[in-house]
Amino acid sequence: MTLLEQTLHQHQIRVTAVRRLILSIFSRAGFALSHADIERQLGHDYDRVTIYRTLRTFLEKGLIHKVTDDAGVARYALCDLQKCNVESHADEHVHFKCVHCGHIFCLNSVDLPPLHLPEGYVWYATTIIVDGLCKTCKEGL
Amino acid sequence: MTLLEQTLHQHQIRVTAVRRLILSIFSRAGFALSHADIERQLGHDYDRVTIYRTLRTFLEKGLIHKVTDDAGVARYALCDLQKCNVESHADEHVHFKCVHCGHIFCLNSVDLPPLHLPEGYVWYATTIIVDGLCKTCKEGL
DNA sequence: ACGTTTTTTGCAACTAAGTTGCAATATAAA
DNA sequence: TTTATATTGCAACTTAGTTGCAAAAAACGT
Numbered sequence A, B: 001m002t003l004l005e006q007t008l009h010q011h012q013i014r015v016t017a018v019r020r021l022i023l024s025i026f027s028r029a030g031f032a033l034s035h036a037d038i039e040r041q042l043g044h045d046y047d048r049v050t051i052y053r054t055l056r057t058f059l060e061k062g063l064i065h066k067v068t069d070d071a072g073v074a075r076y077a078l079c080d081l082q083k084c085n086v087e088s089h090a091d092e093h094v095h096f097k098c099v100h101c102g103h104i105f106c107l108n109s110v111d112l113p114p115l116h117l118p119e120g121y122v123w124y125a126t127t128i129i130v131d132g133l134c135k136t137c138k139e140g141l
Numbered sequence C: 001a002c003g004t005t006t007t008t009t010g011c012a013a014c015t016a017a018g019t020t021g022c023a024a025t026a027t028a029a030a
Numbered sequence D: 001t002t003t004a005t006a007t008t009g010c011a012a013c014t015t016a017g018t019t020g021c022a023a024a025a026a027a028c029g030t
Helices: A003-010 A017-028 A035-045 A048-060 A135-140 B003-010 B017-028 B035-042 B048-060 B135-140
Strands: A064-068 A074-078 A094-098 A104-107 A122-133 B064-068 B074-078 B094-098 B104-107 B122-133
Touching (some): A035 A048, A048 A074, A074 A104, B017 B035, B017 B074, B035 B048, B074 B104
Parallel strands (some): A094 A122
Antiparallel strands (some): A064 A074, A094 A104, A122 B122, B064 B074
16 A cells, blocks of 8 residues: 555545545645646546545545635645644644745744734634745745 | 715725715625625626626725635725725734624734744735634624 | 716626536445 | 445536626716
């Protein structure tokens, strides 16, 4: 059994061809991927709906997480496999969107700041997306 | 000239019937509105496209700002009319999404926390959405 | 007040993202 | 290897949002 297949198993996801492929695409990607990105990389061997359903399964099983940028398109990135599993998701972190290349990156080294909400509001979770220039684009300008 | 009409003028937006109506809907709303919300409140007297274009105009002229929640639907809320105008937008603030009622609120009293990014990243803007229970829903549970 | 210029609106058509139901197929488990 | 269960492909659909163009409405100068 390959490493990718073990990962699927550990997240209680049955191993199939598309799932192996999509997981490997994620593990190679340095940034969050949209459905369209994955469809492009897979070629036209698999149905669009299958890709949507695979993403939903991966999400539900704690293998990937979702970021929605201001354009409203969902993007997904691998979770920290040490921290997230079927039971719980525990790698809240800041995302960075480069205004030049459009990619969204996970910033695992940036701490989530504490926010004190007005009286009466109950905190559940914080989502932060920072816009700016990424390393690569900054150097290329 | 009514107050609403003055506001439109100040933002260099020509006064028309839909615009007056949509602006008044916003000024009454206590939370961010989607296109669908506005369409519902307007009745079917105006075309969907007109509403989309009105929102875009209001956005461009600094009258409203946009928040996209994780479902990918755009919502809009009035800007602080003291701070924002045609030239510049200057009321960055935290948004709060209630998991119970689904509404998104502007939290003007919460400071945007400073974030220190990894080497090489250039900061342009920070977007924060806090999920939780709003005042009203908390009391009602 | 009147015609002209410039914006705005409605309509129709279209795109892109995402979902659902169902039958066929592939995986896992006995 | 058979059976039970989950996954896939296909077709159809929904919802959000966009574009082009002609008609209608504002604004502007006289």
